[in-house]
Amino acid sequence: MAIIEVCDFGKNFSIHHLNKTMQAVKNINFTVEEGQFVGITGKSGSGKSTILKSLYRTYLPDEGYIYYDSGRFGRINLSEAPERTIVYLRKHEIGYVSQFLNVMPRRTARELVKQALLEMGEDNAAANREAEKTLNHFQLDPKLWDTYPNTFSGGEKLRLNVAMATVKQPRLLLLDEPTASLDQQSKGKVREVIEKLKASGTTLIGIFHDIEFMDGLTDYVFDMQTHYEGMSIAHES
Ligand SMILES: Nc1ncnc2c1ncn2[C@@H]1O[C@H](COP(=O)(O)OP(=O)(O)OP(=O)(O)O)[C@@H](O)[C@H]1O
Numbered sequence: 001m002a003i004i005e006v007c008d009f010g011k012n013f014s015i016h017h018l019n020k021t022m023q024a025v026k027n028i029n030f031t032v033e034e035g036q037f038v039g040i041t042g043k044s045g046s047g048k049s050t051i052l053k054s055l056y057r058t059y060l061p062d063e064g065y066i067y068y069d070s071g072r073f074g075r076i077n078l079s080e081a082p083e084r085t086i087v088y089l090r091k092h093e094i095g096y097v098s099q100f101l102n103v104m105p106r107r108t109a110r111e112l113v114k115q116a117l118l119e120m121g122e123d124n125a126a127a128n129r130e131a132e133k134t135l136n137h138f139q140l141d142p143k144l145w146d147t148y149p150n151t152f153s154g155g156e157k158l159r160l161n162v163a164m165a166t167v168k169q170p171r172l173l174l175l176d177e178p179t180a181s182l183d184q185q186s187k188g189k190v191r192e193v194i195e196k197l198k199a200s201g202t203t204l205i206g207i208f209h210d211i212e213f214m215d216g217l218t219d220y221v222f223d224m225q226t227h228y229e230g231m232s233i234a235h236e237s
Pocket residue numbers: 013014024042043044045046047048049050051
């Protein structure tokens with residue numbers, strides 16, 4: 001059963017100072033079945049992050065639709081869902097990992113991971129235990145657990161980001177370059193967690209420049225390049 005259906009999706013951005021509109025992506029169609037891992041590849045600027053952000057409802061489509069089959073609400077059109085539904089989905093069903101850490105200020109790494117677990121209904125003691133286990137798994141130095149992440153290195157921030165999103169075991173996990181600045185060992189840790197999530201039924205959609213990382217993980221890869229080449233061939237005929 002499809003958990004995500006992207007139908008004729010297109011997104012434009014206004015460039016205010018030039019008084020122009022730029023079409024970032026157009027005619028995107030793909031479906032993702034429950035439990036699949038779909039990779040998105042393509043050259044820089046081809047619109048990969050735009051698609052992922054639209055699946056998280058950070059952006060609204062200008063053309064077409066994105067349907068998400070929610071565990072709680074059933075099949076919903078993401079652009080029409082009320083804000084409170086989106087807040088619920090982000091807390092309980094859809095996780096998003098970007099290369100950038102965007103968290104509440106003055107919360108320690110431990111508090112942030114714990115908060116994610118409390119939102120999923122864990123009690124305080126279990127959330128504490130699980131948070132420590134997760135921070136350990138991602139090899140975040142225990143000296144950092146009770147400090148604010150604004151001073152963390154890029155790799156530490158990224159590992160905390162992945163920890164916060166994966167600890168919730170979301171139904172759908174969106175990954176925007178989650179291994180971008182990680183060394184081989186940390187990449188291995190991320191891969192381990194992705195494999196575990198996939199085995200437990202999580203659906204994953206991810207952007208990876210590291211093609212090797214996707215090897216053996218993805219069910220199929222949506223290549224932006226092929227998509228647009230396909231479109232121009234269709235135009236010519
Ligand atoms: N908020 C925005 N406002 C204006 N233009 C944007 C915005 N977000 C993205 N764009 C533009 O849309 C196009 C697609 O950007 P996007 O970030 O989706 O590409 P990408 O394939 O993820 O690139 P990369 O691999 O470099 O991260 C780019 O030309 C970008 O400049």
